Amino acid sequence: MNVVEASGLGKRYGGTWALRECTLEIPAGRVAALVGPNGAGKSTLLNLAVGLTAPSAGEVTVLGGRRAGSAAALDGIAFVAQDTPLYKSLSVADMLYVTRNLNRRFDQPYAKARLAELGIPLRRKAGKLSGGQQAQLALTLALARRPKLLVLDEPVAMLDPVARHDFMATVLAAVSAHGVSVLLSSHVLTELERVASYLILVSRGRVRLAGEVGDLLATHGQASLEELAMAYLRETPTSAVTR
């Protein structure tokens, strides 16, 4: 099963294409990293995949052919948006309540145990938590929905190194424990080195490269994901190179 399938996918805001002619298949069971400079179209691609945005061209399906944004798609995907938006005036317990009631599944014992481990008090207002705690809360809420696909938009951009490490540890633990597929975007390449098994390189609204990290490194003769990405992003070929 492919967790995301796009064909000829494009999104135009006004006269400019934020993303165009995007065709890709992200297989299940991977941690897929969406890499590219700021403004490359990463958020646009993720918003299309989770159904927040409707495509201007082409189409995108998720979780084996479900229309992005459909009830079946929303049920299986958990999304943590950039800057991890939470209702700042609600307590942590209220955020659990709201998320539980907005979804068919919610693993309350898991969420409570996770928050206890993280030392996040249930009675504190979400807005009073530190940046790292807010990110962990948003991630915990997402994982407690028991998604098949977890989508993270620049999850660690605002976090300090320790919070970054803890956040990614939580993601990886969820991957190894119940095989959730992950699609995350980042412009912090060093964080991805450890976690990513699938890479999608995006720049200037086009997909430049997509594939298994191991295959890509072998094919392109690069020692690390970072070098591979840098090499590609420096070149920024004018014609789209996929796969």
Add this chain to the structure above:
Amino acid sequence: MTALTMPARPDEDGARLQPVPWRRMAGVTWRQHRYALAGVAVLLGALAVWLWIIGTPLHHAYAAAIACHPASSPACVGLDGTFQGMDNLLTGPTTPGGVFLQVVPVLIGAFAGAPVLAREMETGTFRYAWTQGFGRWRWALAKLVLLAVVLAAAGVAFSVLLSWFNQPYFAPANQALGPYANSPFAWFNLREVAFPAWILVAFAIGALAGMLIRRVVPAIVATLAAYAGLLLATGGLLRAHYLTPLVTTNNFNLPSTAWIISQWTAKDGRFAFTGLPPISLVNKFCSSVPAGPGKEGVSLEAVAQCLARHGYTQWTIYQPASRFWPFQWIQGGWQLALSALLIAATIWLVRRRAA
């Protein structure tokens, strides 16, 4: 970091989904909007206490004045004077209290309605809300309808209390008691159907403005402006035409409770004057009209009869008080329809809005 707790393996297939039940939105809506709802409760509650405090002595004074016989006795005149003298901020719709009450629906609508979507857009939390399993248009529909119903119900309860307060001023027996006998139309916007309907309209305008403007404060300002325009247009242009007005030339049979829309005098089918007849006209035709009984100067009725003999007819276009409730329902009806339309437009925007 200690060992991580893991979620259990997901076991459900997403092929055939039961949607998340609607009723779950009740608790969600309450948690998110309890401060706004508490604010409405405090505002209406404080006004209710105030109405009760000033209304209780008013009702006692009225009951005493009505029960007194014979009405012309000095004691009764005194009681009547006590009732008439019970001046307060709410003696009429144009007193400060009356004016403030007319603003209450838009305060409720703008401050409870505009932030519902504008705050989600402003803080980015719509990215959270619209990607939950409930589904975004169902989320918007449930939330808006729930809040609208609760606010309208609060409006009904409050307007019932306000009508209790006003009852001495409207009671048929009061027609004889003095200057406050007024048309029920004067309080039209604050009555049991119109008041909650205005709250609904203001709420729906606020919700749509919030979705269009995506910022809380500008959305509130826009709501206030749009509401003011609609209020003026309704009172000044629409309401008089809910039913075809009646026309009479027999003004002294016109009940004091009628809503007079316009009044003028004509001769030979041509407009002559509005309001009181010009002095020159009275001197020309009616200088010999005797003074009215017990009054100084000339009786208006006698002058009118005199002018009528000379071919002057006073025309009055009015709505009788018996049309008060039909008018309430007509206005309530179109405002309910307008609110539903605005909320539907808001949900349509939620459905198609790009992130």
